[in-house]
Amino acid sequence: MAHVCIHWFRKGLRLHDNPALIAALKDCKELYPVFILEPYLHNTQVGINRRRFLIGALKDLDCSLRKLNSRLFVLRGKPEDVFPKLFKEWNVTKLTYEYDTEPYSLNRDEKVTSLARKHAVEVIYKISHTLYNIERIMEENGGKPPLTYKRLQAIVQKLGPPKKPISAPHLENMKDVKTPCSKKFEEKYGIPTPEELGLESTSLGEELFPGGEQEALRRLDEHVKKTAWVCCFEKPQTSPNSLSPSTTVLSPYITFGCLSARTFWWRITEVYQGRKHSNPPVSLHGQLLWREFFYTGSVGINDFNKMEGNPVCIQVDWDTNPEYLAAWREARTGFPFIDAIMTQLRQEGWIHHLARHAVACFLTRGDLWISWEEGQKIFEDLLLDGDWALNAGNWQWLSASAFFHQFFRVYSPIAFGKKTDKNGDYIKKYLPVLKKFPPKYIYEPWKAPRSVQHAAGCIVGKDYPHPIVQHEQVSKKNIQRMKEAYAKRSSNSNESPIKEQGVKRKALSVYEMPQKKIRKE
DNA sequence: CGCAGAGTTGAGTCG
DNA sequence: TCGACTCAACTCTGC
Numbered sequence: 001m002a003h004v005c006i007h008w009f010r011k012g013l014r015l016h017d018n019p020a021l022i023a024a025l026k027d028c029k030e031l032y033p034v035f036i037l038e039p040y041l042h043n044t045q046v047g048i049n050r051r052r053f054l055i056g057a058l059k060d061l062d063c064s065l066r067k068l069n070s071r072l073f074v075l076r077g078k079p080e081d082v083f084p085k086l087f088k089e090w091n092v093t094k095l096t097y098e099y100d101t102e103p104y105s106l107n108r109d110e111k112v113t114s115l116a117r118k119h120a121v122e123v124i125y126k127i128s129h130t131l132y133n134i135e136r137i138m139e140e141n142g143g144k145p146p147l148t149y150k151r152l153q154a155i156v157q158k159l160g161p162p163k164k165p166i167s168a169p170h171l172e173n174m175k176d177v178k179t180p181c182s183k184k185f186e187e188k189y190g191i192p193t194p195e196e197l198g199l200e201s202t203s204l205g206e207e208l209f210p211g212g213e214q215e216a217l218r219r220l221d222e223h224v225k226k227t228a229w230v231c232c233f234e235k236p237q238t239s240p241n242s243l244s245p246s247t248t249v250l251s252p253y254i255t256f257g258c259l260s261a262r263t264f265w266w267r268i269t270e271v272y273q274g275r276k277h278s279n280p281p282v283s284l285h286g287q288l289l290w291r292e293f294f295y296t297g298s299v300g301i302n303d304f305n306k307m308e309g310n311p312v313c314i315q316v317d318w319d320t321n322p323e324y325l326a327a328w329r330e331a332r333t334g335f336p337f338i339d340a341i342m343t344q345l346r347q348e349g350w351i352h353h354l355a356r357h358a359v360a361c362f363l364t365r366g367d368l369w370i371s372w373e374e375g376q377k378i379f380e381d382l383l384l385d386g387d388w389a390l391n392a393g394n395w396q397w398l399s400a401s402a403f404f405h406q407f408f409r410v411y412s413p414i415a416f417g418k419k420t421d422k423n424g425d426y427i428k429k430y431l432p433v434l435k436k437f438p439p440k441y442i443y444e445p446w447k448a449p450r451s452v453q454h455a456a457g458c459i460v461g462k463d464y465p466h467p468i469v470q471h472e473q474v475s476k477k478n479i480q481r482m483k484e485a486y487a488k489r490s491s492n493s494n495e496s497p498i499k500e501q502g503v504k505r506k507a508l509s510v511y512e513m514p515q516k517k518i519r520k521e
Numbered sequence: 522c523g524c525a526g527a528g529t530t531g532a533g534t535c536g
Numbered sequence: 537t538c539g540a541c542t543c544a545a546c547t548c549t550g551c
Binding site for chain 1: 527529530531532533
Binding site: 151409482 | 543544545546547548549
């Protein structure tokens with residue numbers, strides 16, 4: 001029996017390594033490639049750079065589908081409202097999509113699946129967003145997510161390398177498949193315009209990282225060609241403040257699924273073949289395993305994007321301080337390194353991983369003592385590669401709330417950037433108001449004598465803000481506050497309900513708490 | 522159970 | 537310029 005099939009693109013905006021799309025083409029007479037602009041995911045709350053990236057990715061996808069005599073149908077609305085109409089109108093018999101582990105997506109997909117069942121539509125989903133089936137990683141670890149990278153490494157060692165990516169469909173795959181569409185469809189299901197996504201009136205910077213699978217594969221090729229660079233890659237050795245990115249900037253493409261993580265993995269493997277190379281956690285493979293690490297945490301740990309209710313997260317008495325938060329968000333903390341990073345983030349939608357460390361530490365445990373959840377929201381808005389699991393996981397890491405516990409290691413908003421950019425060229429690029437400051441004062445302009453400030457044409461307190469905190473003092477105080485938060489956790493876990501239930505354990509270790517949650521479900 | 526060692530990416534000082 | 541050491545001190549793992 002030939003099917004009428006919808007392949008639903010959500011993430012996974014690509015044709016290569018798309019097993020759900022291939023499944024759609026099996027015994028298929030009519031294929032409808034669909035993307036739904038969801039009010040929750042694609043409204044104006046999401047940053048302008050992300051929306052522009054999405055348009056690029058959809059255009060590219062449509063273009064590739066047209067080469068296969070198909071096209072992309074973009075619909076508007078809630079999936080649970082949209083699908084029943086489509087099922088009826090198109091006489092759909094099969095729905096395929098890529099599995100997505102985010103709580104919002106799981107909930108949505110469950111609703112859509114039950115609607116499909118009511119319409120006698122067969123549903124097929126495939127895992128291709130992550131290297132592995134995340135559930136398998138947890139199974140291999142006794143049903144709980146690994147809390148250390150080492151453990152994850154041991155697990156994936158047992159699982160073997162990730163699956164090899166599969167090819168994009170060719171014209172031969174499409175020879176019995178039609179995508180019915182009339183002129184009317186063109187108007188109804190077109191790619192969103194910048195105006196539709198509210199970008200027309202906004203001042204957008206240069207598009208440094210255009211969305212789309214073709215651009216992703218081009219970018220991948222470009223980096224994979226540099227054999228020595230790939231083999232020597234060590235993340236901590238790359239610079240957070242180089243004038244052009246010191247890493248691949250493939251992350252936005254992986255987030256949107258323009259690039260398959262498994263394709264990236266195996267292309268790196270090809271380069272490594274027979275050569276000496278770096279290893280996880282610092283290598284390029286290692287970076288993809290970090291992604292897997294946080295994905296596993298996000299699946300196995302309840303309330304992963306929150307402090308309260310999150311069993312692995314240290315409970316901290318963060319301050320509510322809208323002024324500080326706004327200063328951080330709007331790049332006016334008075335610390336040029338921090339403000340330059342936040343400017344790059346807002347303008348370009350991407351900052352280096354270590355730059356994220358610097359600003360995240362500054363917002364939370366280092367200086368401003370503001371909850372990592374606030375930072376998480378702002379990153380989600382501004383980062384092209386804002387990924388639910390990675391954003392939550394990394395914010396917990398940086399704020400020493402989970403996974404990382406050496407809270408006494410604090411980044412200096414002055415010293416850290418100097419290591420890789422003594423002259424402050426990065427600061428000058430993103431904060432032109434400071435461009436005439438001599439290197440001696442570029443990281444701490446408030447220390448420059450009045451004459452130097454005059455010569456630079458920038459008076460601190462007038463043209464550029466005074467630092468909002470005194471880092472030396474406030475960071476010391478904050479280390480003590482972290483110490484108290486950690487001490488409180490140890491005593492709290494001694495009072496855990498497990499003990500009351502008569503289990504002979506003095507404490508429920510953090511490691512065991514997620515397991516308990518999972519079993520309850 | 523207790524303890525040693527490790528932990529992608531700290532800063533500052535000294536030689 | 538770079539490595540070793542100190543600062544003060546966390547959790548998780550593995551033995």
